[in-house]
Amino acid sequence: MNKILYIQASPREHRSKSIALADAFIESYRQSHPDDRIETLNLFETDLVEFGAQAVQAKYAILHGRQQTPEELAAWQEVQTVIDNFKSADKFVLAVPMWNFGIPYRLKQYIDVIVQPTLTFSYSPTDGYAGLVVGKSAFIAYARGGDYSSQQSQAFDFQKRYIESILAFIGFSDIRSIVVEPTLMAGPDIAAKKLAEAIGQAKRLGSEF
Ligand SMILES: Cc1cc2nc3c(=O)[nH]c(=O)nc-3n(C[C@H](O)[C@H](O)[C@H](O)COP(=O)(O)O)c2cc1C
Numbered sequence: 296m297n298k299i300l301y302i303q304a305s306p307r308e309h310r311s312k313s314i315a316l317a318d319a320f321i322e323s324y325r326q327s328h329p330d331d332r333i334e335t336l337n338l339f340e341t342d343l344v345e346f347g348a349q350a351v352q353a354k355y356a357i358l359h360g361r362q363q364t365p366e367e368l369a370a371w372q373e374v375q376t377v378i379d380n381f382k383s384a385d386k387f388v389l390a391v392p393m394w395n396f397g398i399p400y401r402l403k404q405y406i407d408v409i410v411q412p413t414l415t416f417s418y419s420p421t422d423g424y425a426g427l428v429v430g431k432s433a434f435i436a437y438a439r440g441g442d443y444s445s446q447q448s449q450a451f452d453f454q455k456r457y458i459e460s461i462l463a464f465i466g467f468s469d470i471r472s473i474v475v476e477p478t479l480m481a482g483p484d485i486a487a488k489k490l491a492e493a494i495g496q497a498k499r500l501g502s503e504f
Pocket residue numbers: 305306307310311312313314391392393394395396397438439440441442478479
């Protein structure tokens with residue numbers, strides 16, 4: 296039995312296009328993998344762990360080979376709990392809106408918590424960086440108000456490029472995705488048509504995940 300961590304990064308609930316797309320993927324996945332367990336984490340409905348002074352110092356203690364103080368250790372243990380839950384999943388599904396050409400701040404906070412030396416990546420002067428979250432698959436449903444498919448507008452896409460770079464950095468090599476765009480700028484009819492097309496694609500990909 297595999298565990299799927301389904302991370303939703305939109306606060307828009309039933310109005311969210313990225314969640315609608317990821318939900319279709321999940322539903323199709325569930326039908327073809329009825330025994331797997333799906334854990335849903337909406338980052339706007341969860342108390343996220345802070346990554347403040349003590350946690351940052353705890354991270355630098357690891358990087359500089361210094362022992363953590365009790366306060367740093369306490370902050371680090373909270374970080375470790377989030378990472379343990381993340382790493383306990385075999386497959387990941389993410390619903391990610393574009394916000395200001397990038398990702399919503401709650402998802403960035405979650406990423407700043409889970410991307411950590413010795414836990415999700417390693418570094419050595421001889422071998423450089425290596426991801427430690429290996430052998431897992433990810434599917435990402437992206438939604439954007441505008442259309443970033445032309446070569447000129449792709450330069451503004453810090454959403455898909457960032458998510459896929461950071462997942463690759465921590466070890467993912469199997470990253471699949473669907474983009475739904477434009478969800479706003481071309482009006483509701485085009486948005487509905489694009490979403491329906493993307494949902495059809497998501498249903499196909501979901502059964503093969
Ligand atoms: C705070 C905020 C910032 C946004 N910034 C952008 C942007 O930079 N580019 C864009 O194309 N759409 C932008 N949008 C529109 C969303 O990407 C679009 O509505 C998308 O469908 C949101 O995903 P969701 O439907 O899953 O919530 C923004 C929306 C919000 C709320």
